[in-house]
Amino acid sequence: MLSLFVCPVCGRPLIREKTRYFCESGHSFDKASEGYVHLLPANRKHSKLPGDDKNMLRARRSFLSAGYYAPLRETLEALCVKYCPNEVAFLDSGCGEGYYSSGIAEALARAGKKPAAAGIDISKEAVRLASKQVKAVEFAVASAYHLPLADSSADAVLNCFSPLCESEFLRVLRRGGHFIYVVPAPRHLWELKCAVYDEPYENERVTASYEGFSLLETAQISDRIRLNGNQSIIDLFTMTPYFWKTPRESAERLKALDTLETEISFDIHVYEKA
Numbered sequence: 001m002l003s004l005f006v007c008p009v010c011g012r013p014l015i016r017e018k019t020r021y022f023c024e025s026g027h028s029f030d031k032a033s034e035g036y037v038h039l040l041p042a043n044r045k046h047s048k049l050p051g052d053d054k055n056m057l058r059a060r061r062s063f064l065s066a067g068y069y070a071p072l073r074e075t076l077e078a079l080c081v082k083y084c085p086n087e088v089a090f091l092d093s094g095c096g097e098g099y100y101s102s103g104i105a106e107a108l109a110r111a112g113k114k115p116a117a118a119g120i121d122i123s124k125e126a127v128r129l130a131s132k133q134v135k136a137v138e139f140a141v142a143s144a145y146h147l148p149l150a151d152s153s154a155d156a157v158l159n160c161f162s163p164l165c166e167s168e169f170l171r172v173l174r175r176g177g178h179f180i181y182v183v184p185a186p187r188h189l190w191e192l193k194c195a196v197y198d199e200p201y202e203n204e205r206v207t208a209s210y211e212g213f214s215l216l217e218t219a220q221i222s223d224r225i226r227l228n229g230n231q232s233i234i235d236l237f238t239m240t241p242y243f244w245k246t247p248r249e250s251a252e253r254l255k256a257l258d259t260l261e262t263e264i265s266f267d268i269h270v271y272e273k274a
């Protein structure tokens with residue numbers, strides 16, 4: 001079976017077999033028992049275990065599987081159904097544990113399309129979790145800065161809260177293909193920030209233009225979620241960038257909370273490759 005991925009050594013198409021991926025030049029990459037493949041050359045790893053750590057991933061999985069971000073996933077599904085052709089090559093760049101890629105692949109199939117869906121992430125642990133749970137998507141450990149995809153091979157690329165390398169997206173998308181970019185809106189997680197910071201600030205509203213792309217639409221999602229139980233509050237905080245930036249004594253304030261109602265709001269920008 002042909003894969004969406006290409007060989008990280010020579011760039012030729014990869015063929016997917018039960019236990020491995022290989023190219024015609026004879027490069028071969030074993031599949032892990034969960035089904036994913038490691039396509040990150042050793043010299044591009046910056047640390048032994050790049051990407052999100054286990055604690056953060058556990059928090060993400062627990063929070064996302066409770067459905068708090070379902071409005072975001074549903075909107076992404078609808079946008080992909082709207083913009084993707086019937087035979088669609090879809091890439092989730094920075095897929096994490098596959099929450100969005102699995103929803104999108106299922107939605108595309110429900111809409112009668114034939115998705116070939118792939119997800120990559122620099123975190124091996126994330127990709128391992130993703131491929132354990134989601135069978136309709138092929139997953140690889142790879143870098144968003146060196147996507148293991150051929151030029152002009154993708155119909156749609158999603159970036160949902162992960163490192164952005166728009167030149168790579170431009171390269172792998174075909175002409176007329178779509179780049180779907182999720183960014184936090186100004187008051188995203190406002191009440192969570194108020195609980196942690198003395199002087200919280202709103203996110204800047206960003207609508208960037210990227211060379212080679214035209215902006216087609218921006219979908220704005222705004223909702224309120226109610227977190228019950230201290231663990232779900234800690235989980236949400238742990239999966240945000242604030243987790244890394246907040247002094248410990250401020251973060252400790254969250255331990256006193258049993259419930260928290262907070263705004264969630266996202267801007268989803270849809271760009272088309274010119």
Ligand SMILES: [Zn+2]
Binds near residue numbers: 008010011023024027
């Ligand atoms: Zn090769």
